[in-house]
Amino acid sequence: MAMLGAAKQAIRTLGSRAPTPATLSRHLHASPGSKKIVGVFYKANEYASMNPNFVGCAEGGLGIRDWLESQGHQYIVTDDKDGPDCELEKHIPDLHVLISTPFHPAYVTAERIKKAKNLQLLLTAGIGSDHIDLKAAADAGLTVAEVTGSNVVSVAEDELMRILILVRNFLPGYHQVIKGDWNVAAIAYRAYDLEGKTIGTVGAGRIGKLLLQRLKPFNCNLLYHDRLKMEPELEKEIGAKFEEDLDAMLPKCDVVVINTPLTEKTKGMFDANKIAKLKKGVLIVNNARGAIMDAQAVADACASGHIAGYSGDVWYPQPAPKDHVWRSMPNHAMTPHISGTTIDAQLRYAAGVKDMLDKYFKGEDFPAQNYIVKEGKLASQYL
Ligand SMILES: NC(=O)c1ccc[n+]([C@@H]2O[C@H](COP(=O)([O-])OP(=O)(O)OC[C@H]3O[C@@H](n4cnc5c(N)ncnc54)[C@H](O)[C@@H]3O)[C@@H](O)[C@H]2O)c1
Numbered sequence: 390m391a392m393l394g395a396a397k398q399a400i401r402t403l404g405s406r407a408p409t410p411a412t413l414s415r416h417l418h419a420s421p422g423s424k425k426i427v428g429v430f431y432k433a434n435e436y437a438s439m440n441p442n443f444v445g446c447a448e449g450g451l452g453i454r455d456w457l458e459s460q461g462h463q464y465i466v467t468d469d470k471d472g473p474d475c476e477l478e479k480h481i482p483d484l485h486v487l488i489s490t491p492f493h494p495a496y497v498t499a500e501r502i503k504k505a506k507n508l509q510l511l512l513t514a515g516i517g518s519d520h521i522d523l524k525a526a527a528d529a530g531l532t533v534a535e536v537t538g539s540n541v542v543s544v545a546e547d548e549l550m551r552i553l554i555l556v557r558n559f560l561p562g563y564h565q566v567i568k569g570d571w572n573v574a575a576i577a578y579r580a581y582d583l584e585g586k587t588i589g590t591v592g593a594g595r596i597g598k599l600l601l602q603r604l605k606p607f608n609c610n611l612l613y614h615d616r617l618k619m620e621p622e623l624e625k626e627i628g629a630k631f632e633e634d635l636d637a638m639l640p641k642c643d644v645v646v647i648n649t650p651l652t653e654k655t656k657g658m659f660d661a662n663k664i665a666k667l668k669k670g671v672l673i674v675n676n677a678r679g680a681i682m683d684a685q686a687v688a689d690a691c692a693s694g695h696i697a698g699y700s701g702d703v704w705y706p707q708p709a710p711k712d713h714v715w716r717s718m719p720n721h722a723m724t725p726h727i728s729g730t731t732i733d734a735q736l737r738y739a740a741g742v743k744d745m746l747d748k749y750f751k752g753e754d755f756p757a758q759n760y761i762v763k764e765g766k767l768a769s770q771y772l
Contacts, residue, residue, distance in 0.1 A: 423461045423462055423463060424462045424485040424486060424750075425462075425463045425480070425486075426457060426462055426464050426485065426486040426487075426746070427467070427477065427480045428447075428450055428451065428464065428487075428489070429466075429487070429490070429493065429495035430445060430446055430447040430449070430450065430489075430492075430493055431446055431447065431468055431492055431493035432446060432447045432448070432468040433449070437449065440732060442732050442736060443732065443735070444735050444736065445492070445730050445738070447467065449739075450464065451514060451738075451739040451742055452743075453739070453746070454466075456743065457746070465484075470489075470493070471496070477495055478501075481504045482504055482505065482506060483506075483507050485508065485509055486509065486749070487505075487508065487510075487511050488512045488513075488514055489511075489512075489514070490515050490730070490738075491513065491516070491519075491703075491707075491726065492727070492729070493726075494520035495520065496706075497511060497520060497521040497522060497526070498525070499522045499525035502522065502525045502529050502531065503529075508529075509532065511532070511533045511534075511762075512534055512535070512742050512745055513535035514738045514742050515535065515536060515539060515540055515729050515734075516536065516541070517651065517677075517678060518533050518761045519650065519652070519680075521533055521761075523761065523767050526762045527762045527766065528765070530764075531762060532760070533760075533761040533762035533763075534759040534760050534763075535759060536737065536741030536742060536759065537595075537756070538595055539734060539737040539738040540729035540730070540731070540734035540737065540738060541595040541596045542733075543729050543731045543733065544728045545600045545602075546603070547676060547702070547727075547728035548596070548600050548648075548676055549603050549604065551676070551722060552583065552588070552646070552674055554700060555674070555699075555722060556581050556582070556672065557580050558579050558580040558581075558698075559722075560722050561575060583607045584608045584609065585608065585609065586609050586643040586644060587609065587611075587642050587643050588604055588609050588610070588642065588643065588644045589614065589638050589641065589642035589646070590612070590614070590645075590646045590648050591647050591648060592614075592648035592649035593613035593614075593615040593619065593629070593648065594615070594648065594649075596648045597613060597646075600646060600648065601613065601628070605628050611627070611628055611630065612630050612632050612638050612642065613629045614631075614632045614638050618633075619631065636663075639663070639668075640667065640668055642667070642671060643671065643672065644671070644672045644673070644674065645667065645672075645674075646673075646674045646675070647659075647674070647675040647677040647681055647701075648677055649677055649681065650677070650678070650770050651677065651678035651680050652770065652772070655677075655681045656680055656681065657681070657682075657683050658681050659673075659681060659682045659686070660683040660686050661683065661689070664683075664695065667690075667695065669694070670694070670695075670697040671696055672696075672700075673687075673698070673700070675700075675701035675703060676701050676702050676729075677701075677703060678703050678705070679703040679707075679709075684714055685714055687699060687714075688714040688715060688718040691718040691720055691721060698720045698722065699718070699721045700721065700723060701723060702723070702726045702728045703726055704723075707726055709725075741759070
């Protein structure tokens, strides 16, 4: 999608976090010689060999092993990422590059960054680098980059599906069929058309805009809240109205979709107070990040009926523990973190990671929009 002029440009530029002396101690680009590259991906086990394009799993390793090893680099791939005795922890002291995905995030804490004396580059195979302590990375002079735009269509399509699943009350009907039941009333009493409903997206960046575009033919009232207003022409084309004040938008919405990054400002943004501002019976779709929600407040509101349905694929932490409150709350349509890891998306973010590694080895810059931390500065969306 075309960029939106000067204002949009401004939000994409890197913020002004002052470099610290430590920033100078690590280099943006690779020094010559063999590098130790560690990839952390979800394990696919019996599914690994079922599709030759399934490159996003640990077994697939983004399809870059032969390429890396042919250049003399060491490539270690694991799914074992949490706790002091995990496989990842063993490689922290001497790795140069760490690649991880939001689907199975390697949590890169300040403590891990301190231990990682050779670390130069953190790559996110996908979008959203909140699994990294970005301030600690900036202070340590590390580069953090992601494959901006790689899976935005995948996520927008999935959000549209989740909206329909909730509005039409699809899941109880599906479960009836599995159980051998037949009860039309139990579904129909709370199934609606999407047409004519008010849908608001909190965040209208790449994914938010693609969702609004996909919703337009459904003849809904489309609203968006963002730090930035779209150019009038794009706003008109998409057919969505800007809501500068989030608290004013929320009570108008039948469906709220979350499309902001997880930042210090959005963390826990939907707490009990914010949820109280939502229309009673609201439906929520959140494929952005689990921690934007106060998990217990969402579960409580689902139990009381204030939230009539909640669907998304993002949790905190990931993998979600067996006793996570969202697993058992009423009227949810949750899945594991899957929306941005379709085979199409995997091929795109694998190619993006390979391209950035190639540039890193050659001392070239990455595409500007991919940088999340560069030379001690955080991308503005994370400030
Ligand atoms: N579930 C998945 O598989 C998946 C895949 C990709 C991305 N994501 C999530 O979706 C997020 C958005 O992705 P994108 O590509 O659309 O990013 P983007 O940077 O294009 O858009 C984010 C938008 O959020 C807005 N924003 C940021 N902070 C805000 C705030 N405090 N209040 C209001 N608006 C704010 C920005 O101005 C921007 O327009 C990612 O950061 C990631 O967390 C999830």
